Amino acid sequence: MSPEPASSSVRRRALYIFLVCAVLFGLGQFHRYSGAVVMLPLAEDLGIKVESLGIAAAALFFASALVQVPIGMALDRFGPRIIIPGTAIFGVLGSVLLAVASGRHDVIVARIMIGLGYSAILMSSYVLLAKWFPPAKFATMASWLLAGSSIGGMMSSAPLAWVISHYGWRLPFIAVAVITFFVIVAGIYIIRDAPPGYRHDRAKPASMAQSVSGYIEVLRHPKFFNLLAMGFVAYGPAVALLGMWGGPYLEDIHHLDGVERGQVLLFMTIVVPLGALFFGPLDRFFKSRKWIVITAVLTELVAFATLGLVDNLPVWVITLLFVYIAFVQQYYVVLAAHCRASFPDHLVGRANSTLNLISIMGVGFLQSLFGWVLAFSEEGAGYRQSFLLVAGLLVLALIIYAGSREEAPQTHAKDGSGTTRGPGPG
Numbered sequence: 001m002s003p004e005p006a007s008s009s010v011r012r013r014a015l016y017i018f019l020v021c022a023v024l025f026g027l028g029q030f031h032r033y034s035g036a037v038v039m040l041p042l043a044e045d046l047g048i049k050v051e052s053l054g055i056a057a058a059a060l061f062f063a064s065a066l067v068q069v070p071i072g073m074a075l076d077r078f079g080p081r082i083i084i085p086g087t088a089i090f091g092v093l094g095s096v097l098l099a100v101a102s103g104r105h106d107v108i109v110a111r112i113m114i115g116l117g118y119s120a121i122l123m124s125s126y127v128l129l130a131k132w133f134p135p136a137k138f139a140t141m142a143s144w145l146l147a148g149s150s151i152g153g154m155m156s157s158a159p160l161a162w163v164i165s166h167y168g169w170r171l172p173f174i175a176v177a178v179i180t181f182f183v184i185v186a187g188i189y190i191i192r193d194a195p196p197g198y199r200h201d202r203a204k205p206a207s208m209a210q211s212v213s214g215y216i217e218v219l220r221h222p223k224f225f226n227l228l229a230m231g232f233v234a235y236g237p238a239v240a241l242l243g244m245w246g247g248p249y250l251e252d253i254h255h256l257d258g259v260e261r262g263q264v265l266l267f268m269t270i271v272v273p274l275g276a277l278f279f280g281p282l283d284r285f286f287k288s289r290k291w292i293v294i295t296a297v298l299t300e301l302v303a304f305a306t307l308g309l310v311d312n313l314p315v316w317v318i319t320l321l322f323v324y325i326a327f328v329q330q331y332y333v334v335l336a337a338h339c340r341a342s343f344p345d346h347l348v349g350r351a352n353s354t355l356n357l358i359s360i361m362g363v364g365f366l367q368s369l370f371g372w373v374l375a376f377s378e379e380g381a382g383y384r385q386s387f388l389l390v391a392g393l394l395v396l397a398l399i400i401y402a403g404s405r406e407e408a409p410q411t412h413a414k415d416g417s418g419t420t421r422g423p424g425p426g
Contacts, residue, residue, distance in 0.1 A: 026152030054371030072353025091117020143280020275330030
């Protein structure tokens, strides 16, 4: 269980660990969101049709999804201090390869390496937050993690478009590779798997066989499938727009230039931390995480249905809808807290990594879905059909998730004397 850290040295190290995780996750967000800005100039430079790069955009997410299960097992067995640098170095190499890419194959391989490199950051961060901060602070700290890391997403929009217009699309990825390398080095010196005096769960796996059996235990958990259904659409709809297809949509349908597209995407990235900070503390004020998620998804459903059903929406309305989708998608922090509260300590890494796997697969699927629909639809109709398909998936996820179970969120923690204490790190 997480202790109430009393010493200033423990609180200071907890803060440093949080900052390292936030920066690394932010660098990963830069890569995840940069597709909507970089794919058009990249395709023009390399002589590739932008429609053919949908698989390259999705490759990052599919690669990350494929390793979530072994990463969850490795996290529960070896801890984030070893896993973070061991995986993040692939992000450095992938960023360099993308910067020197000469064809579509290079771009796909680079995106795969980037996906592998940043695949462990979020789950490692969740494991560290669960051990370095009190349980009642988990959702709040997760929201601050997403808020802080959103700077990377912001840099991938209008600022990246400006850099590309002046210096080309290759230089930014060299710069990100260098920054990532130095943060990895800092993390090696800063990160510790648990604070002094932390009481480790005796059920922690000692062998790979026990790790596998732990995954079986997670998958057998009552109603876990209901959580996974919502996880599949908890990340993908907004990232499909922000990470790839929002830019081409604004160019093809509304004829916005690169700077104008970058401004819309920047507005989307700006509200990401606001959404995370909004949703993070909600489970400390409401009795049900499940109904927080359901309410958020219902409003997101309305936004996608509007995009798909209403003709000739003005650009300002499109911008508001895109921005709201990016904002409301941050309910994922509440869904992650719902998942975390459903499992004991020794299964947290595997449970959240399974949820993350499904979420990442949802991103790859939805990014690919837009490309498939556009390839087989009449000109101008593919985007609206894609929006309606997303709305349909949200309806299906809501129906399944409504049957999930949950425990009431903890709003206070008690110390050894039985005195009720606030949720802060103390």
